[in-house]
Amino acid sequence: MPKPLLYAASLVVLAFVAVKVRTRLQLSAAKHASLTGHARMARRFAALVPFYEYRERDFFRADSAPDDVAARRKAGFERLAAHYRTHFAATARQTDEVQDSISDLQFTSRYRVPFQFSRVVREHFKAGAFLASSSGVTVTDLDGNRFYDLTGSYGVNVFGYDFYKECIARGSERVAALGPVLGAYHPVTAYNVARLREISGLDEVSFHMSGTEAVMQAVRLARYHTQRKHLVRFCGAYHGWWGDVQPGVGNPLAARETYTLEDMDESALRVLASRRDIACVLVNPLQALHPNASAPGDSTLVDSGRKAHFDRAAYAAWLEKLRAVCTARNIVLIFDEVFVGFRLALGGAQEYFGVRADMVTYGKTIAGGLPVGVLCGRARFMKRFREDRPADICFARGTFNAHPYVMGSMYEFLQRLETGPVRALYRDLDARWNGRAAALNARLQEADLPVQVRNLSSIWTIVYTRPSRYNWMLQYYLRAAGLALSWVGTGRLIFSLNYSDEDFAAVADRIVSAVGAMHGDGWWWSAPVLTNKAIRRRVLREMIQARCSPLIGSMSSPRSR
Numbered sequence: 001m002p003k004p005l006l007y008a009a010s011l012v013v014l015a016f017v018a019v020k021v022r023t024r025l026q027l028s029a030a031k032h033a034s035l036t037g038h039a040r041m042a043r044r045f046a047a048l049v050p051f052y053e054y055r056e057r058d059f060f061r062a063d064s065a066p067d068d069v070a071a072r073r074k075a076g077f078e079r080l081a082a083h084y085r086t087h088f089a090a091t092a093r094q095t096d097e098v099q100d101s102i103s104d105l106q107f108t109s110r111y112r113v114p115f116q117f118s119r120v121v122r123e124h125f126k127a128g129a130f131l132a133s134s135s136g137v138t139v140t141d142l143d144g145n146r147f148y149d150l151t152g153s154y155g156v157n158v159f160g161y162d163f164y165k166e167c168i169a170r171g172s173e174r175v176a177a178l179g180p181v182l183g184a185y186h187p188v189t190a191y192n193v194a195r196l197r198e199i200s201g202l203d204e205v206s207f208h209m210s211g212t213e214a215v216m217q218a219v220r221l222a223r224y225h226t227q228r229k230h231l232v233r234f235c236g237a238y239h240g241w242w243g244d245v246q247p248g249v250g251n252p253l254a255a256r257e258t259y260t261l262e263d264m265d266e267s268a269l270r271v272l273a274s275r276r277d278i279a280c281v282l283v284n285p286l287q288a289l290h291p292n293a294s295a296p297g298d299s300t301l302v303d304s305g306r307k308a309h310f311d312r313a314a315y316a317a318w319l320e321k322l323r324a325v326c327t328a329r330n331i332v333l334i335f336d337e338v339f340v341g342f343r344l345a346l347g348g349a350q351e352y353f354g355v356r357a358d359m360v361t362y363g364k365t366i367a368g369g370l371p372v373g374v375l376c377g378r379a380r381f382m383k384r385f386r387e388d389r390p391a392d393i394c395f396a397r398g399t400f401n402a403h404p405y406v407m408g409s410m411y412e413f414l415q416r417l418e419t420g421p422v423r424a425l426y427r428d429l430d431a432r433w434n435g436r437a438a439a440l441n442a443r444l445q446e447a448d449l450p451v452q453v454r455n456l457s458s459i460w461t462i463v464y465t466r467p468s469r470y471n472w473m474l475q476y477y478l479r480a481a482g483l484a485l486s487w488v489g490t491g492r493l494i495f496s497l498n499y500s501d502e503d504f505a506a507v508a509d510r511i512v513s514a515v516g517a518m519h520g521d522g523w524w525w526s527a528p529v530l531t532n533k534a535i536r537r538r539v540l541r542e543m544i545q546a547r548c549s550p551l552i553g554s555m556s557s558p559r560s561r
């Protein structure tokens with residue numbers, strides 16, 4: 001080859017390599033610095049964490065608290081355990097009967113608190129998995145205990161359980177003549193589609209059986225229409241349990257066509273602006289409360305590092321930037337409103353933050369209490385076939401899609417959204433819930449208690465203001481005080497919008513008194529050396545020791561996992 005040609009060819013190769021290196025570096029720079037931001041590394045790290053646990057003696061002094069404090073904690077623990085035994089006996093008995101047969105229950109009961117404490121806690125605080133009834137903003141267990149419901153049924157319960165009972169009952173009556181016939185639609189479906197188009201501002205609708213499936217379908221369609229492979233999700237965001245949206249811990253396989261980028265950061269915008277392989281961006285607006293962190297659960301409450309803070313204007317500005325770059329690059333912008341849809345505003349996150357998406361997924365509450373997933377989208381992204389290539393299709397079906405009973409209940413739900421009492425619930429929504437959070441925080445602060453709440457409207461999380469290894473104990477004090485939490489404990493409290501001021505005052509009283517009782521029992525003992533950093537270091541040291549030697553001083557030998 002003549003020399004000038006050789007030079008030219010080398011220059012082209014060099015330029016190509018430089019571009020490749022640059023885009024790779026850009027991608028690395030757009031990952032959040034935490035383990036959550038590095039899915040592969042997180043999975044490798046998780047696989048290395050050894051099991052060990054505290055014997056009862058060390059259970060009360062995992063932070064090296066002095067003997068008198070450990071004794072106070074033990075006495076408090078025993079008193080609370082006695083309360084559980086006497087008050088929750090029937091519920092616990094029934095739970096025990098199925099404990100080993102329901103895989104989900106085995107999982108959730110094990111992961112309520114950090115694993116080092118889990119067995120002892122499970123033995124003493126049988127968190128009942130059964131409930132007998134619901135009414136107003138309360139649920140009642142098999143022993144007749146009434147709890148204020150802070151679980152929100154994973155977010156389904158936006159308007160109160162009685163509202164959903166009505167949707168299901170009236171909806172079932174409405175479709176009873178057709179019954180469970182599948183494939184053909186019940187006429188109520190036409191109304192549902194029209195209302196969903198109005199609410200979402202989008203052209204077409206598809207029905208699925210869960211939020212996870214709606215997200216799967218949105219991503220599949222985005223890949224089909226853009227002919228690109230990769231989806232972008234933001235660090236920490238949950239979009240269901242399908243493999244491609246769960247690239248980190250929890251999924252035995254690596255998700256090879258998923259980029260996990262740093263939320264609310266310009267570096268992510270640079271990646272979106274430069275790569276050619278991105279089909280869609282998935283946004284879960286719930287992350288606005290804790291950008292780049294996973295959903296907070298008490299099993300990861302190793303110290304008091306849980307953080308949350310919501311800034312509506314900043315998140316809206318971020319969504320606007322995302323919108324602009326997605327438009328410029330023909331990337332499909334998907335809002336996953338399975339959780340927040342109908343909770344933040346009648347028009348969901350699109351209305352609340354003032355930004356429109358190309359596709360929106362809904363679920364949870366939208367079928368009036370029955371299982372569902374819904375995808376709304378622009379016509380050009382929703383089409384599942386090509387006019388000019390009849391064999392090139394994007395397949396999606398599902399036996400139970402648009403089930404008449406689900407459609408009936410959804411019809412009732414959507415109709416009720418129009419009514420005065422429901423509209424009234426949305427009036428001054430944020431002011432109401434922000435005011436309640438601020439008032440509770442003021443009470444906790446006045447009482448010098450190391451607990452505060454943070455909220456995104458009616459979705460709350462508890463944060464801890466003093467370094468401690470025992471914050472997860474609070475969920476058991478709260479239950480004893482008559483507050484029902486889901487298995488993630490104090491990580492997420494979900495209020496239905498029908499909480500009256502009186503209901504909320506009762507909840508606030510119970511929170512303050514439960515936190516006070518836990519404080520009195522010495523769980524928040526503090527010392528200058530007990531910092532969050534020191535706690536994390538100590539836990540890391542314990543893990544290294546447990547990996548190196550199965551039998552170590554204060555800890556028991558590893559048990560079967």
Ligand SMILES: Cc1ncc(COP(=O)(O)O)c(C=O)c1O
Binds near residue numbers: 238239
């Ligand atoms: C934002 C979001 N997307 C998707 C899902 C998955 O929905 P489902 O549990 O109905 O599959 C959830 C569930 O919590 C969610 O919060």
